Amino acid sequence: MGRWEPNARGRLEQAAMELYTERGFEQTTVAEIAKRAGLTERTFFRHFADKREVLFSGSRTLQQHLEDAVAGAPDATAPIDAIAGALEAAAALLQERRDRARQRQAIIAAHAELRERELIKLARLAAALADALRRRGVTDPAADLAAEAGIAVFRIAFERWVSASAQSDFPQVIRESLEELKAVTAGR
Amino acid sequence: MGRWEPNARGRLEQAAMELYTERGFEQTTVAEIAKRAGLTERTFFRHFADKREVLFSGSRTLQQHLEDAVAGAPDATAPIDAIAGALEAAAALLQERRDRARQRQAIIAAHAELRERELIKLARLAAALADALRRRGVTDPAADLAAEAGIAVFRIAFERWVSASAQSDFPQVIRESLEELKAVTAGR
DNA sequence: CCATCGATGTCAGTGACTGTCATCAAGCTA
DNA sequence: TAGCTTGATGACAGTCACTGACATCGATGG
Numbered sequence: 001m002g003r004w005e006p007n008a009r010g011r012l013e014q015a016a017m018e019l020y021t022e023r024g025f026e027q028t029t030v031a032e033i034a035k036r037a038g039l040t041e042r043t044f045f046r047h048f049a050d051k052r053e054v055l056f057s058g059s060r061t062l063q064q065h066l067e068d069a070v071a072g073a074p075d076a077t078a079p080i081d082a083i084a085g086a087l088e089a090a091a092a093l094l095q096e097r098r099d100r101a102r103q104r105q106a107i108i109a110a111h112a113e114l115r116e117r118e119l120i121k122l123a124r125l126a127a128a129l130a131d132a133l134r135r136r137g138v139t140d141p142a143a144d145l146a147a148e149a150g151i152a153v154f155r156i157a158f159e160r161w162v163s164a165s166a167q168s169d170f171p172q173v174i175r176e177s178l179e180e181l182k183a184v185t186a187g188r
Numbered sequence: 189m190g191r192w193e194p195n196a197r198g199r200l201e202q203a204a205m206e207l208y209t210e211r212g213f214e215q216t217t218v219a220e221i222a223k224r225a226g227l228t229e230r231t232f233f234r235h236f237a238d239k240r241e242v243l244f245s246g247s248r249t250l251q252q253h254l255e256d257a258v259a260g261a262p263d264a265t266a267p268i269d270a271i272a273g274a275l276e277a278a279a280a281l282l283q284e285r286r287d288r289a290r291q292r293q294a295i296i297a298a299h300a301e302l303r304e305r306e307l308i309k310l311a312r313l314a315a316a317l318a319d320a321l322r323r324r325g326v327t328d329p330a331a332d333l334a335a336e337a338g339i340a341v342f343r344i345a346f347e348r349w350v351s352a353s354a355q356s357d358f359p360q361v362i363r364e365s366l367e368e369l370k371a372v373t374a375g376r
Numbered sequence: 377c378c379a380t381c382g383a384t385g386t387c388a389g390t391g392a393c394t395g396t397c398a399t400c401a402a403g404c405t406a
Numbered sequence: 407t408a409g410c411t412t413g414a415t416g417a418c419a420g421t422c423a424c425t426g427a428c429a430t431c432g433a434t435g436g
Contacts, residue, residue, distance in 0.1 A: 003432045004384070029422065040385060045424060078375040116304040119311055123303075141365060144344050146372045152336035156329055177329060184334045185373045187266040191401045192414070217391065228416055233393060 009047045009057075011037040016054040021103060025051075025111045052117045055104060059121045063128050066090055070132035079138045083129060083150035084178050091157070091170035098166070105162050126151040153177045197235045197245075199225040204242040209291060213239075213299045240305045243292060247309045251316050254278055258320035267326045271317060271338035272366050279345070279358035286354070293350050314339040341365045 005011070015036035019028040030051055034044045048054045069086035077085070094101050108114040129147035138146070157177040161170045193199070203224035207216040218239055222232045236242045257274035265273070282289050296302040317335035326334070345365040349358045 002383090008383080030424085031422085041423090042386080042425090043384060046383080049424095051423070080372055080375055112308065115311075116308045119307040120300065120304045123307055141344055141348065141368055142372050145340065145365065145369045148340035148344065149337060149369060149373060152333065152340055156332050156336060160329065177333065180329055181333045181337060182373050184268055184330050185337060185370050187268055196414080218393085219391085229392090230394090230417080231415060234414080237393095239392070 005038060008037065008039055008043065012039065012044055012047055013054055013057060017103065017107070020055070020107045025107065025114060052114055055107065055114065056117060056121055059125070062090060062093075063125055065093065066125060067128055067132045070129060071135065073136075075136075079133050079136075079142060079146040080149070080178075082133065082136070083146055084153075084174070086129070087150055087154050087157075088171040088174050090154075091161075091174050094158075095161075095170045102162055105158075122151050122155065149181060153181055193226060196225065196227055196231065200227065200232055200235055201242055201245060205291065205295070208243070208295045213295060213302060240302055243295065243302065244305060244309055247313070250278060250281075251313055253281065254313060255316055255320045258317060259323065261324075263324075267321050267324075267330060267334040268337070268366075270321065270324070271334050272341075272362070274317070275338055275342050275345075276359040276362050278342075279349075279362050282346075283358045290350055293346075310339050310343065337369060341369055 012033060016028070016033045019033055019036065030044050031041045033054070034041045037044075044054075048057075066086045066089075069089045070082050073082040073085055108118050126144075126147045129150060130143045133143040133146060134140070153174065157170070157173045160177070161168050161173045164173075200221060204216070204221045207221055207224065218232050219229045221242070222229045225232075232242075236245075254274045254277075257277045258270050261270040261273055296306050314332075314335045317338060318331045321331040321334060322328070341362065345358070345361045348365070349356050349361045352361075
């Protein structure tokens with residue numbers, strides 16, 4: 001057995017989710033999170049750059065999945081369809097953790113600081129998707145536009161899915177939202 | 189004459205721009221900004237909610253212009269064209285302050301914290317545009333999608349315009365970017 | 377058995393931000 | 407004119423996010 005309990009990082013994430021839910025983000029101090037996890041404040045900041053970041057550890061994994069999915073699309077796939085396929089696959093993954101996603105989103109929606117962090121994570125996702133498209137030979141500014149449009153669809157579809165009934169199918173909501181976007185940009 | 193020099197808020201904005209440019213955002217303390225403006229730190233926080241907000245006072249005006257432009261579009265205008273017209277009008281305004289816009293963007297681009305703030309301002313713009321569309325009778329989710337797509341076009345066009353030569357015409361860049369988006373979403 | 381390493385603890389410090397009360401010119405009212 | 411109120415600012419103490427420097431100590435490898 002090690003000198004310390006294992007999975008310090010996971011315990012900090014768990015404690016933070018609990019406290020942010022129980023009493024809110026602003027009313028929770030980092031010292032309290034650390035204490036609940038059996039650690040000190042200093043250790044919290046060795047695992048997470050700041051108080052917000054503890055909610056966003058999954059974004060790196062998500063980004064990797066999206067990049068891989070774009071890279072793996074058949075050669076002839078149009079850029080927007082490569083993006084759409086990646087988003088649908090990611091949506092299927094998120095759907096397996098619907099309760100957790102909802103809880104997390106409730107915390108984030110309640111605090112502008114956290115919404116800011118979420119937005120920059122999504123912007124980085126968009127940049128990564130655009131890079132993946134460029135690696136497929138898509139030129140600028142089409143690569144950026146397809147990626148940004150895709151992320152916009154994802155955001156709006158995510159909101160609809162999270163606030164819908166439990167039977168709502170996230171990949172399906174993505175497809176519908178993309179169709180709506182196509183109609184809208186076509187001037188309808 | 190009043191007890192104090194006039195335009196405290198403007199002096200704080202000016203001092204902040206200067207110091208953020210001279211030595212960087214992180215290396216500037218609020219006390220230093222206040223001192224250069226001939227005020228105290230406490231007064232800074234009476235005018236601006238935090239150290240970042242001092243760079244974003246123009247966003248309220250911009251939002252108002254955009255909303256008015258959408259509201260004023262002819263009845264028959266398609267949602268995406270109402271958005272496009274509003275963005276072009278806003279672009280024409282920004283173009284009159286190109287140097288200031290570039291300086292401000294250089295500061296923001298250099299610091300993730302500031303990019304976060306910029307993103308949430310743009311998200312609020314998108315929400316306001318979507319509301320303006322709904323007031324025109326556009327239904328969901330088309331209103332949100334048209335607004336988000338418009339803001340994505342605006343962001344990408346803004347980057348291109350800021351980093352282009354002085355002769356670059358911002359409204360024209362907006363039009364071109366929107367055409368690119370239409371092509372991309374059509375699957376090309 | 378010893379040197380090193382890595383995760384954590386301890387502690388002191390900086391700076392963003394807030395609550396509270398004091399100040400004082402300007403304007404309003406009796 | 408004297409007094410009252412108002413609004414912008416200053417003064418000051420306090421909390422908390424975050425950082426740098428150094429100490430601790432079990433595990434690991436030679």
